[in-house]
Amino acid sequence: MDIAHRATDQQTTAEQRRRELLEAADRVVLRDGPKASMNAIAAEAGITKPILYRHFGDKGGLYRALATRHTDALLASLRASLDAPADRRRRVEATLDTYLASIEAMPQVYRFLMHPAEEPHQTEQGFDVGRHSAPLLRRMGEELGQVIAERVDLGPAADAQARIWGHGIVGMMHAAGDWWLGERPCSRADLVKSLADLLWGRLAAADDLPGGPGF
Amino acid sequence: MDIAHRATDQQTTAEQRRRELLEAADRVVLRDGPKASMNAIAAEAGITKPILYRHFGDKGGLYRALATRHTDALLASLRASLDAPADRRRRVEATLDTYLASIEAMPQVYRFLMHPAEEPHQTEQGFDVGRHSAPLLRRMGEELGQVIAERVDLGPAADAQARIWGHGIVGMMHAAGDWWLGERPCSRADLVKSLADLLWGRLAAADDLPGGPGF
DNA sequence: AGCATGACGTTACTTGCGGTAACAGCAGTC
DNA sequence: GACTGCTGTTACCGCAAGTAACGTCATGCT
Known part of the structure; x- marks a missing residue:
């Protein structure tokens, strides 16, 4: 397989995975409200937390x-x-x-x-106004x-x-x-x-x- | 001391204490933003957490x-x-x-x-709209x-x-x-x-x- | 005086969540 | 066959909310 093809393949599969995770997260958030935990979302997606964090950085x-x-x-x-x-x-x-x-x-x-x-997003004096x-x-x-x-x-x-x-x-x-x-x-x-x-x-x-x- | 006087005394001191705690909480919240912890507020007031919870129930x-x-x-x-x-x-x-x-x-x-x-405040289907x-x-x-x-x-x-x-x-x-x-x-x-x-x-x-x- | 009540206060704990190592399997590449 | 890079895991850290259990001291009742 060509290296370009491989790269795009990886990219598309990654994007698809991301979409799947987003849809799972959607279901949980719509069910549990804004206090849905990362554990619950990961469980809904059939995986565990660190994968979510690899895809989205943080909550x-x-x-x-x-x-x-x-x-x-x-x-x-x-x-x-x-x-x-x-x-x-x-x-x-x-x-x-x-x-x-x-x-x-x-x-x-x-x-x-x-x-x-x-997010905390602290700036200057304590927090941003x-x-x-x-x-x-x-x-x-x-x-x-x-x-x-x-x-x-x-x-x-x-x-x-x-x-x-x-x-x-x-x-x-x-x-x-x-x-x-x-x-x-x-x-x-x-x-x-x-x-x-x-x-x-x-x-x-x-x-x-x-x-x-x-x- | 009369029982009525005692009751009112206790009430007024309790209210005054409550005001002091609120002022301390105010200082912390205005300094740290909405993510101020109960520990921090208690420390600012010179006391510890359980007292805050006795006065205000929960956060x-x-x-x-x-x-x-x-x-x-x-x-x-x-x-x-x-x-x-x-x-x-x-x-x-x-x-x-x-x-x-x-x-x-x-x-x-x-x-x-x-x-x-x-607050969680859950009602009916998951959470309140x-x-x-x-x-x-x-x-x-x-x-x-x-x-x-x-x-x-x-x-x-x-x-x-x-x-x-x-x-x-x-x-x-x-x-x-x-x-x-x-x-x-x-x-x-x-x-x-x-x-x-x-x-x-x-x-x-x-x-x-x-x-x-x-x- | 002696004792009960009840508020004030503490330390130490449980629970749960966000976030992070550290490690394991499994492609494809050189 | 070693290397890279992805997927995935378990097990942990730190921290915050909230609680249990205990000690203390003033007050009022008997």
Whole structure:
């Protein structure tokens, strides 16, 4: 066998093994939650711990690999909604609905993505400040900010504005979705409409109620 | 000594001891981050582990007590901004600024509040879905929703709408603030103004840029 | 006085997890 | 046949959460 062929063979088998391990890890994490142990994952994959560590370095590496897979999948479906041919309001509603439908359909995946394995990652004085959100939120915020910057005319300082709005809107969607998922106070469609209304300035347009200063 | 007096004495000394322990825990958590060990906290307080466990049950109990203190303090200052005598836009900006100034001034406290100690808390199928946000976010969302419901005229279904908006606005503030704290892409005042603009419907009002469908 | 209660405090232990040697089998290569 | 490099194992270390068992000292009851 040619040395190049051998190298690629090894690489492909290694990648395939990695995929198998990731799928096993997925099953365990979705069953046991974020506190799934490396032993349990190894057992599910039919092997023992050191092999996991050879493939992923440490627990953070495994969890990052898992999270990346799911995050990519979710972002892809969000991009599809964001690129649908319709007016802005409809696209915003479609994107919100896609996100909410996803977390509703796979709450365990959602939980896992929002609870990243926090590596020590010490810097300077004790630990790093900032960077507390899940990577999924950051990526969604950045991508939405880019989309806004590309498509919406915001005048001067448009880029900064667009990024702020991207992260802000994503945070709004996330927090409202999280609360909704826990309490289910209304239908998904109601939630989508209310959030879109919020972005459409209905808060600013509403009148005060009598008795005291309005919010 | 009367038995009643004795009981109250014991109670007050116990409460005082508890406060001392909480202050020691605060110092350690703010120094070492959320991964502070019970041993370290006990050492800082000049005692040993079992006493901590007698007072707080488990690590989650200690962390919950700590978080409640800080959350109460932050909520109090937010309420002050929310109740200031000014028009709605100014109050919104003041509240955003108060929040951002707080997390900017005490990022370690902020980090701790957003990374609650996740108890096992197993329910039904493996683990509970929903409830992934920090309690601070939930409380802020609920309180803001209540304020909106009390003061803004939203017509029918106002209560549901107000709660959705409360959680959504809090999430927007949180995500944008978290990103801003990590990257510092602009001044605090700029961020406040951009977020208020977002809530005031400037996204809906903006024109499309040429070339492709607008967001 | 003598004794019981109960909080404060300790040392020493168990359990479980992340992570790491150190070693064994089994291709294919020179 | 020795060498390399992968797969896999067992057995261990370090460390943190949480607990058991014990000692001590002030207080109140009899």
